[in-house]
Amino acid sequence: MILQNLTQEFEQEVSNTRKLLAAIPEKDLGYRPSEVSWTMGELAQHIATIYYWYVGTFTQDVYDLAADHLERGDTNDIVATRAFFESNVEKARVALQSLTEEKLQLDWTMKVGERIVIGPVPRGIVARGFLFNHIYHHRGEMIVYLRATGNKVPGLYGPTYEDSNKGT
Template sequence: MILQYLLGEFEHEVTSTRKLLQAVPEKDLDYKPSEVSWTMGQLAQHIATIYYWYEGALTKDVYDMAADRLERGSPNDIKATLELFERNVEKARAALKSLTEQKLQDNWTMKAGETVLLGPIPRGIVSRGFLFNHIYHHRGELIVYLRATGNKVPGMYGPTYEESKKN
């Protein structure tokens, strides 16, 4: 039963993430709010990349990030980031559809070479915390970047403040 809810949430949130990434303008890809922050382009690309991690998190018991090679392209090309997002969403969707209720209970570990970065923890917790919530966190950051640069933020859970004031 939980798998149906995860798939439903995934599909709804993919639509919201797509709208947000499509709102990122080329002219502001180099914007960053502080010296320690990512640029808007890097942040958008990171959001697109998280969808790639679904496959390793949901289909492998141990995901070694050091052994994985993802071609991302330039974070200064929003069209390439959108293409990366779409490719990764397809992989993420397939990984989610391969899950069973039992696999959600199985332990999962993320490492980089011999260094354990996360886990072992149940895959169901990984799906919510490391994957879903991770994307939501960075989407919130991207919304702040868009507003700080004077760009329009798309409504994702109904109209935005600006959209609600038009009526």
């Protein structure tokens, strides 16, 4: 039952992420709200990259980021970032389909070389925190970036403020 719910949420949220990435204009990819923040293009690419991490999370008991060489492309090319997102979503979908309820209960660890950065923790907990919630967090940041640059924010869970009578 948990796996069925995660799969349904995954599909719904892929659609929302796609809407958000579609709203990012090429002209604003270099926008950075502060010197310590990512640019809009870097943030978009990070969101797309998280979908790739579903593979290591769902198919490996120990996922070593240092051993996984992912070609990301140019953060100043939103078309390429959107294609990267779509490719990663397909890989994530296959990995998600390989899961069982039992595998969700098994411990999972993420490391970078010899340094453990997550875990060991049950894979189901990792799915919520490291994957799903991580994407939601960065999508929220992207909404702020879009508004700060004067761009329209798509409605992900209904109309946006700008779509209501208050915003017009």
